[in-house]
Amino acid sequence: MSLENQIYIRKSSRNYLDDEIDMTVIHEFMSNVKPLVEGVNYSYEILDADEVKVRAGWSSPYYLALYGDEKEYGLENLGFVFQQLSLYLQSMGIGSCWVGMASPKVKKDNFVIVMSFGKSDRMTREKSEFKRRGLEEISDFADEKLIPAQLAPSAINSQPWYFKHDGEGFDVYQKKQNILKRQVLKKWNPIDMGIALAHLYVSNEDTFEFYKKTSFDEMKGYTYTGSIKI
Numbered sequence: 001m002s003l004e005n006q007i008y009i010r011k012s013s014r015n016y017l018d019d020e021i022d023m024t025v026i027h028e029f030m031s032n033v034k035p036l037v038e039g040v041n042y043s044y045e046i047l048d049a050d051e052v053k054v055r056a057g058w059s060s061p062y063y064l065a066l067y068g069d070e071k072e073y074g075l076e077n078l079g080f081v082f083q084q085l086s087l088y089l090q091s092m093g094i095g096s097c098w099v100g101m102a103s104p105k106v107k108k109d110n111f112v113i114v115m116s117f118g119k120s121d122r123m124t125r126e127k128s129e130f131k132r133r134g135l136e137e138i139s140d141f142a143d144e145k146l147i148p149a150q151l152a153p154s155a156i157n158s159q160p161w162y163f164k165h166d167g168e169g170f171d172v173y174q175k176k177q178n179i180l181k182r183q184v185l186k187k188w189n190p191i192d193m194g195i196a197l198a199h200l201y202v203s204n205e206d207t208f209e210f211y212k213k214t215s216f217d218e219m220k221g222y223t224y225t226g227s228i229k230i
């Protein structure tokens with residue numbers, strides 16, 4: 001099955017089997033993955049369960065610890081790149097979950113976030129089981145082209161994205177959170193934006209373009225992330 005098809009059946013996996021995984025599939029995929037923007041550094045390492053501290057009521061046999069630049073688009077790019085990996089793993093029967101509430105026991109500079117992964121038999125669902133905002137809430141008008149982004153995972157399902165039609169493409173905005181939520185979400189929401197863009201990329205692989213306009217409409221309550229053609 002294509003990566004695009006995974007979007008409609010995936011769910012974050014929090015139940016894993018202990019099967020061993022051949023990690024070369026990850027390294028091979030990552031050597032060809034598409035970045036959102038060029039020139040932003042990132043890296044990953046694969047850790048075992050005993051190398052990671054997880055502040056959640058569940059655990060997984062393996063984790064990816066993700067590292068990156070704090071440069072412009074550093075977090076969006078990380079979300080974009082590793083969500084493609086997540087969909088790829090899902091296509092091979094390997095479930096995954098972004099885990100904000102986890103960190104490697106050995107601290108390193110530029111650590112951003114963890115993704116759990118492992119073989120799983122509980123990582124799919126029906127489309128009706130997705131809990132998501134309506135298309136008309138995430139765009140100036142409901143547009144089925146945006147369904148892949150609508151279904152994207154995000155930190156505490158915050159779905160911070162907004163897509164404003166502009167000619168053939170969209171201007172993409174990130175919701176500003178209120179002061180309480182901002183504490184938790186300020187690091188994760190840019191990752192969420194990259195994740196939603198990854199879903200639009202794998203669904204429109206041949207036509208997807210991301211770029212930053214020098215002049216764009218301000219939107220109250222939102223910040224401009226960039227613009228896309230899909």
Ligand SMILES: Cc1cc2nc3c(=O)[nH]c(=O)nc-3n(C[C@H](O)[C@H](O)[C@H](O)COP(=O)(O)O)c2cc1C
Nearest residue numbers: 011012056098099100101153154155156157188191
């Ligand atoms: C950046 C990010 C951080 C997340 N952190 C956690 C976490 O710490 N613990 C957890 O159980 N799920 C975490 N999640 C998973 C979300 O809760 C989940 O994606 C969302 O509720 C939507 O559900 P779905 O992924 O099954 O579609 C995180 C997701 C993202 C994108």
